[in-house]
Amino acid sequence: MTLILFNKPYGVLCQFTDRGTAGSTRPTLSGFIDVPGTYPAGRLDLDSEGLLLLTDDGRLQARIADPRFKMAKTYLVQVEGDVAENALAALRRGVRLKDGLTRPAEAERIADPELWPRDPPVRFRKSVPDCWIRLTIREGRNRQVRRMTAAIGHPTLRLVRWSIGDWSLDGIQPGEWRYQPA
Structure with missing residues (x-):
């Protein structure tokens, strides 16, 4: 194998x-x-x-x-805006998307991870802050992480899957x- x-x-x-x-x-x-x-x-x-x-x-x-099989998939997600605890709590409860409620996720704000530069770079705007979250989900809907962060008001700027199981x-x-x- x-x-x-x-x-x-x-x-x-x-x-x-x-x-x-x-x-x-x-x-x-x-x-x-x-x-x-x-x-x-x-x-x-x-x-x-x-x-x-x-x-x-x-x-x-x-x-x-x-x-x-609910295998955990962990993502490092750069999002637009400054994520507050209530937004993370919503991810932990599950958020409503057009195709239904997501399963509860593990979600926490993290320091900027030491990652390779992206090509092309993520757009930067002085007037709009951004931050990073670690998000672990156990399902795999189409563009799910992006839709989840958008549902809490923080669109995804960069998405890196860090681990699977x-x-x-x-x-x-x-x-x-x-x-x-x-």
């Missing part, structure tokens, strides 16, 4: 080919990983960064990606990957 931990850079598609418009040149996983028979266990949006797991084991892929990004630079015992 193969398990790969990959630090997906911003702007990379979570698939091995670009099935977009004709002539599209968006970067894909094939530009970084050449391990036949492995597939992503879950997804990260084009504009999100961080940990993506790939495996050749269908059962492991399902255990990682299927919300029924016990696997983390620790020591893996953007665009790099390593084998991991499953």
Whole structure:
């Protein structure tokens, strides 16, 4: 069984080919990983960064990606504005989105993490503060973290998935990957 931990850079598609418009040149996983028979266990949006797991084991892929297993996924999220405790409490209770109430999350404000610079950089506005939160969820709706922070009035500026279960990004630079015992 193969398990790969990959630090997906911003702007990379979570698939091995670009099935977009004709002539599209968006970067894909094939530009970084050449391990036949492995597939992503879950997804990260084009504009999100961080940990993506790939495996050749269908059962492991399902255990990682299927919300029924409630595997914890932790994100470092730079948000617009100064997040107050009541907004974090709302995330901890679960917030109402168009597709229903989210499960309760773990949410805390954190100091600015020591991360690699993003390319392109996050827009900076002198008149609008920002801060970082650590958010752990146990479900995986489409663009869920972004929708959750928007629902509490703090749009996401940068989103980095730091860990999935016990696997983390620790020591893996953007665009790099390593084998991991499953």
